[in-house]
Amino acid sequence: MLLCSQKLIAEKIIAANADYILSLKDNHPTLHQQVKNWFEAAQLIGFEGIDISISQRIEKGHNRIEKRTVYTVPVSQIPGLYQLDLWVGLKTIVMVVRSIQHWNKTTQEVQFYITSLVSDANKIASAIRQHWGIENSVHWTLDVTFHEDECRIRSLHSPQNFALLRRIALNALERESSFRRSIRQKSRRAAMNDRYMLSVLAAALSNSVPLP
Known part of the structure; x- marks a missing residue:
């Protein structure tokens, strides 16, 4: 697959x-x-x-x-x-x-x-290095916000499914711009405020406008 x-x-x-x-x-x-x-x-x-x-x-x-x-x-x-x-x-x-x-x-x-x-080792090395930088940054953010490294989900396809959901959530939180705080603070607010949660979900959609 x-x-x-x-x-x-x-x-x-x-x-x-x-x-x-x-x-x-x-x-x-x-x-x-x-x-x-x-x-x-x-x-x-x-x-x-x-x-x-x-x-x-x-x-x-x-x-x-x-x-x-x-x-x-x-x-x-x-x-x-x-x-x-x-x-x-x-x-x-x-x-x-x-x-x-x-x-x-x-x-x-x-x-x-x-x-x-x-086949150009310098060019390809640079591209891979940039990819590692992005991956490391995303991993750090996911761990701080969602405690990804502490997750004990292990069965079947659950680890991959939850990893995908975390990245979708991270993307939505990053795109939501009405509440200018850290990703972690945005995540907490979304958990406590249904209206803000809807704003985050709206931001995840293309051509969407965050709710006032």
């Missing part, structure tokens, strides 16, 4: 003359494993003879040093990619290696992406 929806998302983005960068995880098991295996093999030979673009960035702060290395290769470099023809506009495969050095330990994580952008 998710795989199909992401392919549809990619198709719609390309139809709108835009570009996409989509995370490649275990919900795409065959393609994910194929890409992972290819990069591991390519690293063993030092990417010799491979058309690859590499970008590296080191950031210091919060008592840690973070090193991010972004590798991008045209899809033509990885033959036989699974269901390649179903990903509209797909041009580049991306690997991001994040190494974080704390005072007492070093952690590393590897993430893969597929994108319609051409």
Whole structure:
């Protein structure tokens, strides 16, 4: 289901003359494993003879040093990619290696992406970094306002459903402009004032005008 929806998302983005960068995880098991295996093999030979673009960035702060290395290769470099023809506009495969050095330990994580952008590691790294900034900001707001990290909902599709509802609520609260307070204060007022709650709901609709 998710795989199909992401392919549809990619198709719609390309139809709108835009570009996409989509995370490649275990919900795409065959393609994910194929890409992972290819990069591991390519690293063993030092990417010799491979058309690859590499970008590296080191950031210091919060008592840690973070090193991010972004590798991008045209899809033509990885033959036989699974269901390649179903990903509209797909041009580049991306690997991001994040190494974080704390005072007492070093952690590393590897993430893969597929994108319609051409293989330019600097440009793609910048786009992914901006996405991380937005995601981190949204996550912080959701945790402060709705205590998302403390949520113990675990069964079936409930976690995804509630996460979607929180983001809808966050969007509505951000769009409501008659009460100029923090998102948390707006949320509390909506819980205590039915008229303001209707104003928030109205703000969530396109071309709507908040109630006076």
